[in-house]
Amino acid sequence: MCGIVGLFLKDQSLAPQLGAMLTDMLITMTDRGPDSAGIAIYGSGEDGTVKLTVQSATPEADFATLANDLSAALQGAVAISVVDTHAVLDVPAAELDAARAVLAEIRPTVRVMSQGESLEIYKEVGLPRSVAERFALSSMTGTHGIGHTRMATESAVTTMGAHPFNTGSDQCLVHNGSLSNHNSLRRKLRREGVHIQTENDTEVGAAYLTWKMREGASLGQALEASLDDLDGFFTFVVGTKDGFGVVRDPIACKPAVMAETDQYVAFGSEYRALVNLPGIEEARVWEPEPATVYFWSHDSAPTTHEKAA
Amino acid sequence: MQVFDLEAEGLRALNSSLHGQAENTNQTHWEVVNPKGSHAIAVGLDAPIEVNVKGSTGYYCAGMNQQATVHVHGSVGPGAAENMMSGMVIVEGDASQYAGATGHGGTLVIKGNASSRCGISMKGIDIIVHGNIGHMSAFMAQSGNLVVCGDAGDALGDSLYEARLFVRGSVKSLGADCVEKEMRPEHIELLSELLIRGGCDAKPEEFKRYGSARGLYNFNIDNAY
Incomplete structure (x- = not known):
């Protein structure tokens, strides 16, 4: 099974309530996914810095001096805000690649959940309610966000197997369904040099989109191509810096409902x-119709594109 | 009239109250408020009662219905009126996938659109949809009637047996072994009655009929064991 929720605000006066609304939606979807839960939230970022959201199984030991250690190794200061097992690092944009390399060296067990100017991803094993409480999700502010409750089918119940998956800078993916060609696709993507960390099928879907976009496709084109290249069942919701998109496989077994008002577009x-x-x-x-890519953006008009059969 | 607040009293209490109604009950009118997309509302009824659900429901609303009339004043989630035996289910809004699946009898009326797999494996139910239906509808439909006042999606009536399909609008594609058939006077007569029962003002002459070409493997007697 698995549950997906998403909320895109048209009326930014609701931004302070985004976390509370998404948390309520997420907890309602507990029946569909009691194993793990996660949320991707797009908030405000500071110019010139990139947010790295990281996770550790031993946060007290790993995070205590992390900002100082990174600042010492890089040009410019790194700020940290710790939230339970996660921490958000504000890194100077020019130092991003260096920061990731240093992080991997000095804290090899710390995992990067997401990277982006406005994106933060929080995910853990456990009931959605307890995951939401650990990270105080309901107090978060943002312009849009996506949540996921997991009932694992294709890989183990671990933090890294939880959704959302960060696909590229400020991009994330959540999935309801199961991909059946993920092993062969993972081998192909690894040959192409795409970094894939787990045996999870959704991560392969996320890596596929990253690879397509690296090859020059827009997000919309990458999602359309996924309808040809991914075998299996999927309802995907993707987040980008300026909006969110929805696509369902042509069989469309996995449920999806959308609602739109003058204030928001919501997915459940x-x-x-x-x-x-x-x-x-x-x-x-x-x-939402099968095999159709929908996208809502803060920067442009919404689009709906049905893939030609 | 009995009014039941689903949010306050819970699903189990609702369904057991409805199951407790005898054939000749005097509590014939029920109203369910605050359904809030809950699953399995008014499932397994077997008494001549009317249940009005004031809002939208989740999975499996009015499944396995016998005798009762269930009227949803909203939209329904997947599997509405699944395996209905008799009675009537009316949906004022839209229906999600596999509405009326495997139904043996009774009438399902959907006043909005129905999604994919509407009437899949239907076995005698009559389904009347005022709007459109999605892909793979009436897949392996065995008996009964499906009336669509709007358009049908891909692969309509794939591997059909003896069910009759009437579509007023376009059909995106027909499934394997499903063909357009002649509308004879008896079909016009049948469709007129179905449209009246479904509360549609469409004219039967505007519809096309689709059915099985009976060309698949299982229709050839030489393939019988």
Whole structure:
């Protein structure tokens, strides 16, 4: 199974409530995924810095002097804010690659959850309610966000197997379904030099999109290409710095409901996840079509593109 | 009329109250408020009662229905009226995938659109959809009638047996062994009655009929054991 929720705000006066609304939606989807939960949230970033969200199994030991250690090895200061097992590092943009290399050297067990100017990803094993409480998700502010509750099928229940997956800078992916050609695709992508950390099928989907975009495709083109190259069942929700997109495989077994008002666009695996949103009674509610890429952006008009058969 | 607040009293209490109604119950009108997308609302009813659900529901609303009328004043999630035996289910909004799947009898009316796999493996149910239906609808449909006032998606009626499909709008593609068939007077007569039952003002003459070409392996007697 698995549950997906997503919320894209058109009315930024709701931004301070984004975390609270997403948390409520996420907890409602516990029945669909009690193993692990995660959230990707797009908040404000500072010019000239990039956020690295990192995770550690021993956060007290790993994070205590991490900012100082990184600052000493890099040009410019690194700031840190620790949230339970995660920490957000604000790194000077020019030093990003160097920072990742130093991090891998001085803290080899610390895992990078996400990288981006505005994206932060928090995910852990456990019931969605407890994961949300650990990270105080309900107090987070942002312009849009995506959440996932996992019922594992293709790989172990671990932090790294939880969603969302960071695909490229400020990009993330959550998935409901199962990919059946992930082993062969993982081998192919690794030959192409794409870094894949786990045996998880969704990470391969995320890596596939990263690779396509590295080869010059837009996100929309990469999602369309995924309909040809990924075998299996999927409803994907992707996040980017300026918006979020939805695509379902042509069979479309995995459920999806969307709602739109003047204030927001919301996604839920089930309508239940949407019932407490403001103005839901008057919202336009519909089921996204199979094999069709939808995208909403803060920077441009929404698009819907049906892939030619 | 009995009013039941689903949020306050819970699903188990609702369904056991509805299951407890005898054939000749005097509590014939029920109203369910605050459904909030919950699953399995009014499943397994077997009494001549009317249940009005005031809002949208989740999975499997009004499944396995017998005798009862379930009227949803909202949209329904996947598997609405699945395996219905008799009675009537009316959906004012849209229906998600596999509405009316495997239904043996009764009538399902969807006033909005139905999603994929509507009427999959239907076995005698009548389904009347005012809007459109999605792909793979009436897959392996064995008996009964599917009426679509709008358009049908890909692979309509794939591997069909004896069910009759009536579509007023376009059909994106027909499934394996499904063909357009002649509308004879008896079909016009049948469709007129179905449209009246479904509350549609469409004219039967505007529809095309689709059915099985009976060309697949299982229709050839030489393949029987």
